[in-house]
Amino acid sequence: MKSASPGLPAGFRDLLHEEVKTRRAIETRMAEIFSDQGYRELSPPMVELLEVYARGNQHLHQEAIKFLDRHDQLVALRADFTPAVARIVASRFSGLPGPFRIWYSGDVFRKVDRHHTRFCEFGQVGAELIGLPGPDGDREILSLAIGLLDALGLAEVQVHLNHAGIFGGLIRELALDRRGASEVRSEIDRKDTRGLARRLEELGVEEEIRRQVQALTMCIGGPEVLQEARTLLRNAESASALDDLARLSDSISGWSDRIVYDLTEVDEMEYYTGIMLTFFAPQLRGELGKGGRYDALLGAFGLEAPAVGFSFSMDHLVELQ
Amino acid sequence: MIEPIRLSLPKGRVLNEALKLLERAGIRPEGDPNGSRKLMFPDQEGWLQFVVLKPVDIPVYVESGAVDVGIVGSDIVRELDVDVYEPLDLGIGQCRLVLAAPRGTTLALDQELRVATKYPRTAERFFASRNAHVHVVRLEGSVEIAPLLGLSNGIIDLVETGRTLRDNDLVVLEEVERVSAKLIINRTSMKMRSAEMRKLIAQLDTVVYAHH
Numbered sequence: 117m118k119s120a121s122p123g124l125p126a127g128f129r130d131l132l133h134e135e136v137k138t139r140r141a142i143e144t145r146m147a148e149i150f151s152d153q154g155y156r157e158l159s160p161p162m163v164e165l166l167e168v169y170a171r172g173n174q175h176l177h178q179e180a181i182k183f184l185d186r187h188d189q190l191v192a193l194r195a196d197f198t199p200a201v202a203r204i205v206a207s208r209f210s211g212l213p214g215p216f217r218i219w220y221s222g223d224v225f226r227k228v229d230r231h232h233t234r235f236c237e238f239g240q241v242g243a244e245l246i247g248l249p250g251p252d253g254d255r256e257i258l259s260l261a262i263g264l265l266d267a268l269g270l271a272e273v274q275v276h277l278n279h280a281g282i283f284g285g286l287i288r289e290l291a292l293d294r295r296g297a298s299e300v301r302s303e304i305d306r307k308d309t310r311g312l313a314r315r316l317e318e319l320g321v322e323e324e325i326r327r328q329v330q331a332l333t334m335c336i337g338g339p340e341v342l343q344e345a346r347t348l349l350r351n352a353e354s355a356s357a358l359d360d361l362a363r364l365s366d367s368i369s370g371w372s373d374r375i376v377y378d379l380t381e382v383d384e385m386e387y388y389t390g391i392m393l394t395f396f397a398p399q400l401r402g403e404l405g406k407g408g409r410y411d412a413l414l415g416a417f418g419l420e421a422p423a424v425g426f427s428f429s430m431d432h433l434v435e436l437q
Numbered sequence: 438m439i440e441p442i443r444l445s446l447p448k449g450r451v452l453n454e455a456l457k458l459l460e461r462a463g464i465r466p467e468g469d470p471n472g473s474r475k476l477m478f479p480d481q482e483g484w485l486q487f488v489v490l491k492p493v494d495i496p497v498y499v500e501s502g503a504v505d506v507g508i509v510g511s512d513i514v515r516e517l518d519v520d521v522y523e524p525l526d527l528g529i530g531q532c533r534l535v536l537a538a539p540r541g542t543t544l545a546l547d548q549e550l551r552v553a554t555k556y557p558r559t560a561e562r563f564f565a566s567r568n569a570h571v572h573v574v575r576l577e578g579s580v581e582i583a584p585l586l587g588l589s590n591g592i593i594d595l596v597e598t599g600r601t602l603r604d605n606d607l608v609v610l611e612e613v614e615r616v617s618a619k620l621i622i623n624r625t626s627m628k629m630r631s632a633e634m635r636k637l638i639a640q641l642d643t644v645v646y647a648h649h
Contacts, residue, residue: 309524
């Protein structure tokens with residue numbers, strides 16, 4: 117009697133001929149662009165100490181696929197590239213002159229999805245620019261991302277731009293305790309404007325600031341929303357974040373048809389410290405990629421350095437070819 | 438040709454209320470949705486496609502983007518804990534999720550307690566917030582019979598009129614949460630079709646808050 121095939125563990129799949137071929141072609145094309153722009157490839161191991169995913173507000177340790185190594189240390193399959201890159205740069209490059217321009221491509225593993233509509237292993241390709249602060253770094257990383265999309269013939273992809281300091285500054289102005297602030301972040305994230313209004317009132321937030329929060333949840337569109345938000349928001353942190361975004365906007369006016377300024381989103385995990393990017397393609401159900409500035413992450417690995425980066429979903433890039 | 442926005446409606450007790458609410462917002466199905474057994478039908482203006490689904494499946498369809506928008510009870514949204522936008526409480530399908538036990542009994546937290554429910558995650562969260570260690574038994578239906586048969590000491594279940602509880606000699610000990618139908622929207626759909634989504638939200642908001 118023949119034995120049946122053992123099948124696959126839940127959440128995993130085989131990549132067959134065409135998909136592997138397309139993946140490799142995309143990676144090869146992207147490697148050329150990265151190299152032209154002075155970015156060098158890194159390949160961190162497939163396994164890290166679980167701790168690597170817990171530092172710096174990443175909140176990845178729950179989703180990571182964990183096990184014990186031969187010294188009974190808690191380790192995880194690679195759940196993201198950015199923390200591994202941060203670990204490498206902080207521990208190996210700290211004496212060298214920056215900035216460091218790094219790209220990577222490979223698979224990551226997460227217990228992402230309780231409802232089993234997605235896979236646990238997925239391809240990521242992305243870049244990190246470490247050591248170049250503020251608008252210069254932001255402009256370079258955005259220009260790199262758009263250059264890659266152009267090289268892959270994906271001119272229809274939209275980039276949604278935001279800055280963590282805009283809502284961040286406003287929420288800090290509310291002077292709520294940790295729990296109240298976190299509740300407000302979740303309410304904003306749900307986009308229930310009336311529910312948010314009720315919650316802010318319950319928390320005793322004064323009317324003028326309630327009005328600002330409400331108005332900000334509508335700020336999505338062209339560069340004019342930056343003006344709108346600028347007249348709306350008075351606190352110094354939001355204003356400075358809007359100035360950053362306005363400077364970036366001026367320097368990328370050539371791509372204005374694919375940029376959407378979306379100030380309605382809030383970073384629930386408080387991971388980002390500056391610009392936030394999300395990439396959408398009209399044909400895709402789900403984000404093509406995301407990124408932003410996370411100036412606090414390297415510090416969590418022992419090297420104070422500004423950092424900005426992004427990653428694309430390789431599976432979605434393949435889908436778009 | 439742009440595809441219509443897919444809007445899922447919950448099969449069962451809330452369907453008619455949802456259709457009435459949509460009608461008042463000027464959104465009407467083409468043909469009679471009750472007269473046929475079709476699960477998908479367009480609206481009269483052609484910008485929406487209705488899909489009738491089992492309520493418990495709607496959050497997963499919306500989160501994955503297989504449908505763009507859903508109308509579904511907040512009990513189910515909370516239980517499944519999906520990553521979607523929830524821009525509007527529609528105020529229909531109102532009821533309560535309660536903790537109940539047989540008349541004359543109490544659920545003393547120093548006993549070994551078992552509670553039967555169709556909402557295991559919500560129940561776990563509820564007891565955790567009270568620092569109570571309760572064994573949650575997950576059932577698919579007829580939860581009210583579990584204490585009578587000795588499977589559990591109490592139940593967490595939806596109550597509309599309270600009739601089912603009375604018939605089974607159960608009394609409400611505590612309210613877990615108030616429930617009503619929500620409008621939920623896929624995260625990418627909200628961004629990629631923002632004009633249509635805003636129109637839909639505004640139309641529904643107008644009728645939901647007409648009397649306020």
